Amino acid sequence: MSDLLIRRLDELTHARHGQLLGRSLTGIEKENLRVTAEGRLALTPHPPALGSALTHPYITTDYAEALLEFVTSAQSDPEVVIEELRNIHRYVYQHLDGELLWNQSMPPELPPEGDIPIGWYGTSNSGMLRHVYRRGLALRYGKAMQCIAGVHFNFSLDETIWPLIDSAGGSNEALDDQERQSEGYMALIRNFSRYSWLLMYLFGASPALSEGFLQGRPHQLERLHGDTLYLPWATSLRMSDLGYQNKAQAGLRPCYTNLQAYLDNLYHAVNQPWPAYEALGTQRNGQWQQLSTHILQIENEYYATIRPKRVARRGERPLRALHDRGVQYVEVRCIDIDPFDPIGISLDTARFLRTFLTYCALEDSPNLPRDGWCEESAENFATVVREGRRPGLELSWQHRAISLPAFADQLWPGLEACAQALDAVSPQGGHMAALEQQRRKVDDVSATPSARLMQALRDSGQTFHDFTLANSRTHAQTLLQQPLPAELAARFRAASAESLEAQRQLESDTRTSFEDYVDAYHASLGD
Helix, strand or coil, X not given: CCHHHHHHHHHHCCHHHCCCHHHCEEEEEEEEEEECCCCCECCCCCCHHHCCCXXXXXXXXXXXXXEXXXXXXXXXXXXXXXXXXXXXXXXXXXXCCCCEXXXXXXXXXXXXXXXXXXXXCCCCHHHHHHHHHHHHHHHHHCCHHHHCCCEEEEEECCCCHHHHHHXXXXXXXXXXXXXXXXXXXXXXXXXXXXXXXXXXXXXCCECEEEHHHHCCCCCCCEXXXXXXXXXXXXXXXXXXXXXXXXXXXXXXXXXXXXXXXXXXXXXXXXXXECHHHHHHCCEECCEEXXXXXXXXXXXXXXXXXXXXXXXXXXXCCHHHHHHHHCCCEXXXXXXXXXXXXXXXXXXXXXXXXXXXXXXXXXXXXXXXHHHHCCHHHHHHHHHHHHHCCCCCCEEEECCEEEEHXXXXXXXXXXXXXXXXXXXXXXXXXXXXXXXXXXXXXXXXXXXXXXXXXXXXXXXHCCCHHHHHHHHHHHHHHHHHCCCXXXXXXXXXXXXXXXXXXXXXXXXXXXXXXXXXXXXXXXXXXXX
């Protein structure tokens, strides 16, 4: 724990500013793959009772048509966010007509690639933009990849905090308020890149998968039993090179030195042609198959573990929103679905993530080497993904070997100070208790979700598919036995109806051709 962190916490816990840390906001976006009662990928369209996947504020789809995504509001109390996410699950389960939500990050047994439907958002230009983007993803990565699910955790600090962080030292006083806030979030991201290996150890929950997911691709996995493949010490195959990876993205290393450097790198990627994609073209036989032939079709195609974000206006490019109005929050994208929780993430996990991100924001965060990219941090992350539970595992810190528990021990004092500060301003507290729960996982690797899953597979003798199906059925029953109050159910029904009407209105506007719409979308980044 640095002196800078101590000074910043002292400033933020002073009586004049005592409530500011409590105003930090968290939100969750959780993906859920729809499957049949037998655990096969649902080939049905998005359920009409769930409204429009294009315009619904809480329920959409991501990539595959069957990959639901639930979006909560941003709240200062993680307990409120978790309850909101639970309510969305409860509503959706009332309208799945016997289907289940697959409560695992890695998908079930999948049909042939050609039979996996990708997301459909209607015939409006904005809906077709989403759909064609997903056609491009299928072309570049395969459709099986579009069935992987995860949890995205959004976090922001109160905007009035950033000048106080500056006054405690460690920042550039010449910046205006927007620049100061953006650079504060970039500093958070740099620290996240240094320490996010810890999240993969604590919350990685996908050490195994069904063989069919690989679609015959070469791999180094071992066979457990049946069609279950695994790595003996892995924490998250979802975040390994079995996930969204290809040669075009391999060289992308966005710089986290400052926001402009980050934007410049991604701007290059969405404007730089890639020969293999050029050979395919954007259209074939008069049908769109990808939005562009560049390294990235759009900036969201870069699959980072964390992103700086700004809420974009309809039709506005995310890079343009960041450039014009700065960073508003960060989105953490590396959290696996917790197979042991009915909604895939627990309140304790949410409280720990809030503590961890507060620590990343307040702790000293010097610039990374090599133009804002740290190979040491990237290798630590990849090592824990592949073999985080290996006895005696060593990581690297400042180019010296260090055991995983010893590295974690360096972080606990700062995390504890942040947890105590958050408990002091949070009505329900719970951050210190959540921190202690995670500390026990470092002391006892068998308590990690990846170890628990592997033990459950060994003890039951079930395949990955059969175990996850049984687990998902149990969670479904839990949620179905918790019907929503009539007033809340009515609000969800109204939101669904309003979203369908909003989609109809978008589709009624046919003044601009899709080709012109795509051209304007690409041109909106400017020079």
